[in-house]
Amino acid sequence: MTKFRVNKTKHVDQTKTISFNFDGKSYHGFEGDTLASALLANGVHLVGRSFKYHRPRGIISCGSEEPNAICQINEDTDLTEPNVRATEIELYEGLKASSQNCWPSVNFDIGGINNFISPFIPAGFYYKTFMWPKSFWKKVYEPLIRISAGLGKSPTKPDPELYDHKHVHYDVLIIGGGISGIIASKIAAKNNLKTLLIEDKNILGGSTIFQKNENYKINNKYSSEWIDEEIYELKKLDNLTIKTRTSLAAYHSYNYLLAKENISDHLPLNKRNCGIRQRLWKIRADKVIVATGAIERPLVFNNNDRPGIMLSNSVKKYLDFYGVSCGFNNVIFTNNDSAYETAVSFKEKGIPVEIIDIRKKSNSKIVKNAEKLGVKIYWNSTIVNTFGHRKINSIEIMNLSEDGSNVVGDKNRIKCDCLALSGGWTPMVHMHTQSGGKLDFREIDQTFIPNEIDENHINVGSCNGDFELEDIIKNTNNKAKNFLKVSETEFDNISVLNSKELDKRNIWLLPNLISEGKCKSFIDFQNDSTAKDIKLALREGFKSIEHVKRYTTTGMATDQGKLSNMHALGIIADTAGVKMGTLGTTTFRPPFTPLTFGSIVGRSVGKFFDITRKTSIHEWHSQNNAKFENVGQWKRPWYYPINEEGLHDAVQRESKAARDSAGILDASTLGKIDIQGTDASEFLNRVYTNAWSKLGIGKCRYGLMLNEDGMVYDDGVTTRLGENHYLMTTTTGGAANVLSKLEDYLQTEWPELDVYLTSVTDHYSTASICGPNSKKILTKIFPDKDFSDESFPHMSYQNAKIDMINCRIMRISFTGELSYEINIESKYGKSLWEKCIEAGKEFKITPYGTETMHLLRAEKGFIIVGQDTDGTMTPIDLQMDWIVSKKKYDFIGKRSLYRSDTIKEDRKQLVGLLTDDPNEVLEEGAQIVSDINKKPIEMIGHVTSSYFSPNLNKSIALAVVKSGKKMNGKKLIVPMENKNINVTVSDTVFLDKENKRINA
């Protein structure tokens, strides 16, 4: 046992030794320790360097508010994690931890020089200094800041562990397993409510489990003994689920909460087996009781940041819970009674302690208790300086003036190796405010406390501003009874004894002899901001707390200002001469403590990140060497390389084959909507720009759909299957949105129409065969069918059968070739496809992918919605005036086609582009200019589609250009990084302008 482990407690098992490594050195701790308690037991206080000045920093607290003891754990393994608080991580065999922000080592570092030049690093330093010159950013400033600013290293290897999500519903959720959470849980569970209690520590009981003091008794027992019995009873309740090591991350509206359960973070690495590491609980609760407790405040005075300066109640927890004395020559600096409990604990173990109290007196029982034990108390005093480089060794104190604004008398130096601070308590109102709750300011102890209006959520215990045992127990009991509509509980007649605090005094920034500018009075330990910075920000004109916070970076570190926000507010209020309650607080945002990315993502990683949709023919594509591309959630064949063929060669070959003989495309992914009802024709009239009433049964028609703003939204071919029955196709990516848009109009604008929409995209598979030999192939597959142009013309459809299986054949074309699409129930998709390939063998039928499809349609000047359009193109802009009905009274978007903006002649319009050098292929997205010498250069459009056409043996492109309609034949320039490409505006149709091939 090390000399600092002075006390045997039941929470730390001193028979079970655990070895661990910190900053390359081996140490021993015990089962039940945290990394912080084990380090302190070994006398290690110095655990890091501060962010800006690189000052030595030590462990301050014992919980999630810890700003200094931030570690990288298990570095160089795939389980490494940055920004882990040593106060929260449970010690396990083999744990490796290292300080962050201390390059090259914690004991000596180059950044320490910042401490000596600190007069030159004021608030907003980074904003002011690193502005100019711009070229310095990349080469000088950024590497410098990065190397000296340590916020940990992210892992470089894939995370081998699993993360879970779990959705649960409860009648009552209780957040926090301290004394008030335990009382509330017991009341809820005993009254037949399905209850969940979550606690972020590994055991219940909060700070009451180590409160063993004559002045605090419940039903005549020590409060620690009483709570032990309560916990024992609690665990027997059927209706109650208790989740320890589970911390609340977010409290959203309608009592929807997220909590993170640590499942294996406390286990040695060799016992984890890459199982589930953390589980994110998604909780919906009827009622929520917040019992998150309070955080002790530090005090702000000169050099208040040395290792060995800690929070008083944390010092007490290390002593009474972990059995570790943080010092053998302790001084407590306080403004309230709670610190006297720490003093009594020390004294009872024979460890020297003195108290400096800024108050003039206090006559409470606990203070009397300390005095009786011989604790020396310096009343009406403050600390003006501290000494000791790597650990505190002494302090200087002075008396306070009557009003507390100044120091008087002589300096008095006191030796110490631990300084425990208590500046009062701050209720943890984060959960209340995250849920949308407001706060009230309580003047007497300068706290923000919840203002409850939501009938489904209450706050109990010290997070509600009750700091004394009797208030906590009685108020929790009464509030929980009311909230849960319970008439009586076992806590109604409880007897509580506690010392009552009567004298209060609070000074946010303690006065000093030396000027404020020369004091280092830290407010935010992690971001190194001082009282001086706050005052400078105010002098520079920042008024809002949100602005001061950002300018000084106070409260913006990983601890989110848990220790610093109140002091920053207090100092702003004092300096500006306003009441603190009127300033409001900064916004507390989730997560309360940092969440791992793993817990947020859960199992949605790799192939589970998103749904993958595959057509029924997918397996054939894979077997035939297809490269796939993602189109929405679909995997579509992109091209089918033969041997070592690249994209370009494959596409050239596929395109040529489709025009010379026959090509086949899997078109199953196109959206398909089945439309039925007596008003189906009228409905299509309203949603498409062209007319539909006169479309004969068995005929197909291309349709263009606009948004109400007149811009092209989707396109596709719709087939009339019967009098009141249509099959609409949409683009692959637009299918879901088109359906929901059509449903919207049907349900909300035109409920009188008798129309029913059903998505049938997944119901049918589609093989599209095109090319001059397609008719011969179809004839082989359907020997009984007459495919002559007279009986089966372009833009018509017929039913057919393959081996007794019904299918539909549409003669439609997206390539300009003679072309047929065969639709069949999805389960037969692959056998249909194989039949087509077999029948096409003698014609060298060539499967082609999306890239060839894009090329073929571009040769014909057919648009792709979403590639040649971007939500700002009208049909007129696309030179598709022919599809806009002049006769129809109305359709979606019609009125917008003659708004003053849409009729402008100089809008961007779709044109063709031909490069002067036929082998030069433009880059899609490239800008187009007409006058290269004009300054600033005017960009008049951009390239939307561009390919090398093997059928024309030259480069072709589609583009949108201002006033493009009038530019046919005009020379334009496409400037690239290293050259200017000369182009000529052309018609959008490059191949077969007479449309002869469609009937070839």
Added chain:
Amino acid sequence: MFLINCPYCGERDQSEFSCGGEAHIIRPKQPTELSDDEWAEYLFMRKNIKGVQFERWNHAHGCRKWFNMVRDTTNDKIHAIYKMGEKPPE
């Protein structure tokens, strides 16, 4: 995350729904007779109220039905939910 009481399915999580913006904007019956300004008023202008607002919602990942909601945008309290075509509450 709201809990939304779909008038056709009952209480469901917000993630099943999508919001379709301000409610009770009626598509003009005779758009051709409107001036550019009148059409723009229908097309673009929305109130975006801080306070009680009437909204359209769709049970997109459920019954696909549209309905209306009265919601306070300052605290996300849902005051009423009613079907399309029903009279809005006071």
